[in-house]
Amino acid sequence: MDERPVDGGGGAPELTVVVPTFNERGNVAVLAGRLAVALEGRRWEAIFVDDDSPDGTAEAVRALSSGDPRIRCIRRIGRRGLAGACIEGMLAAQAPVVAVIDADLQHDETVLPTMLARIEAGADIVVATRYAGGGDASSFDAARGAMSRAATTAARLLLKVPSSDPMSGFFMLRRSVVEAAAPKLSTQGFKILLDILASVPPGLTVAEVPYSFGVRTSGASKLDNRVMVDFLGLLLSKATGGAISMRFVSFAAVGGLGLVVHLAALRLALVGGAPFTTAQTLATVVAMTFNFFMNNALTYRDRRLSGWRLIPGLLLFYAVCGFGAFANIGVGSWVFIETDRWWVAGLAGSVVGAVWNYLSSTALVWRTRP
Numbered sequence: 001m002d003e004r005p006v007d008g009g010g011g012a013p014e015l016t017v018v019v020p021t022f023n024e025r026g027n028v029a030v031l032a033g034r035l036a037v038a039l040e041g042r043r044w045e046a047i048f049v050d051d052d053s054p055d056g057t058a059e060a061v062r063a064l065s066s067g068d069p070r071i072r073c074i075r076r077i078g079r080r081g082l083a084g085a086c087i088e089g090m091l092a093a094q095a096p097v098v099a100v101i102d103a104d105l106q107h108d109e110t111v112l113p114t115m116l117a118r119i120e121a122g123a124d125i126v127v128a129t130r131y132a133g134g135g136d137a138s139s140f141d142a143a144r145g146a147m148s149r150a151a152t153t154a155a156r157l158l159l160k161v162p163s164s165d166p167m168s169g170f171f172m173l174r175r176s177v178v179e180a181a182a183p184k185l186s187t188q189g190f191k192i193l194l195d196i197l198a199s200v201p202p203g204l205t206v207a208e209v210p211y212s213f214g215v216r217t218s219g220a221s222k223l224d225n226r227v228m229v230d231f232l233g234l235l236l237s238k239a240t241g242g243a244i245s246m247r248f249v250s251f252a253a254v255g256g257l258g259l260v261v262h263l264a265a266l267r268l269a270l271v272g273g274a275p276f277t278t279a280q281t282l283a284t285v286v287a288m289t290f291n292f293f294m295n296n297a298l299t300y301r302d303r304r305l306s307g308w309r310l311i312p313g314l315l316l317f318y319a320v321c322g323f324g325a326f327a328n329i330g331v332g333s334w335v336f337i338e339t340d341r342w343w344v345a346g347l348a349g350s351v352v353g354a355v356w357n358y359l360s361s362t363a364l365v366w367r368t369r370p
Contacts, residue, residue: 013045017099018089020082021048024103025055032064038109049074049085080302084187090178099172106214107170115172115209123207125173132164135210161197162206168193188246250299251358254291262287292317300366313365320360328353
């Protein structure tokens with residue numbers, strides 16, 4: 001590792017750079033060196049917020065901090081998620097201005113001084129954009145590029161956010177802005193900037209600085225198949241004023257997949273010669289088991305059960321869903337008697353059952369542990 005001169009200037013930092021990490025051991029020293037060059041002459045600090053990376057990312061950051069007091073590390077145990085990591089880092093900032101940048105070296109740190117100058121000129125939020133005024137995202141493959149553009153268009157149309165790139169993971173804002181917005185922000189998902197832009201009051205000044213999105217050199221991408229569910233959940237949550245949570249959208253999506261699994265298992269059992277009651281019972285157990293493990297991996301990944309805790313968690317989930325089925329039938333039957341409309345009764349029962357299963361699962365199966 002090359003030695004980097006430590007800024008000898010006194011006083012508190014002008015800028016805090018928050019870097020969420022997961023399995024980025026090979027990138028942290030490179031990024032820290034680039035920040036030192038880009039921010040030369042400025043008082044700054046960098047907070048690496050690591051989600052307990054198994055590759056030793058936190059240890060690598062602490063090794064850097066031993067020679068440079070501007071480098072700090074927050075190691076999160078039992079908590080996962082890019083948005084939550086960014087929020088914790090921003091709230092831990094000492095500087096009045098906070099930037100968020102990825103550790104994968106795809107963001108161009110050389111534009112940080114320009115972004116800071118925009119803040120000093122009066123902007124409240126500055127977005128590093130790939131889609132306006134000379135920005136470039138040609139490093140995306142075709143599929144990811146199309147997904148990014150579609151998500152950007154949907155966000156701008158539905159939430160009316162004042163940015164050409166609300167899905168950007170590279171931005172800067174006054175710490176007072178995030179302090180005020182923090183109670184409204186979701187710790188789930190990946191699109192923290194979109195959440196911030198949709199949560200702050202109107203009238204704030206949003207500026208943009210173009211940059212070219214780079215190519216990942218090492219480390220693991222934070223984007224996977226959960227991103228679309230998280231994104232849709234965030235859109236619904238903000239569009240409904242928080243009435244529908246991101247977690248509920250994920251829970252409902254898993255339930256929809258579980259219905260497909262249920263029907264497939266039912267069909268296989270019937271083809272195999274099982275009586276309908278036996279086949280239905282088997283399909284129900286298969287679907288509930290599928291839902292449990294999918295929710296454990298996706299919906300409640302920040303509270304994920306592991307090891308021996310999976311067994312009592314699964315049994316409790318069976319009990320919760322069993323009671324939810326009784327609630328579904330009871331409410332549906334009552335609505336049918338009152339309205340004589342089968343589809344209204346079926347919908348009412350399904351909604352009550354889904355809400356019961358979600359609330360009970362959140363409170364009992366995947367409850368927050370001290």
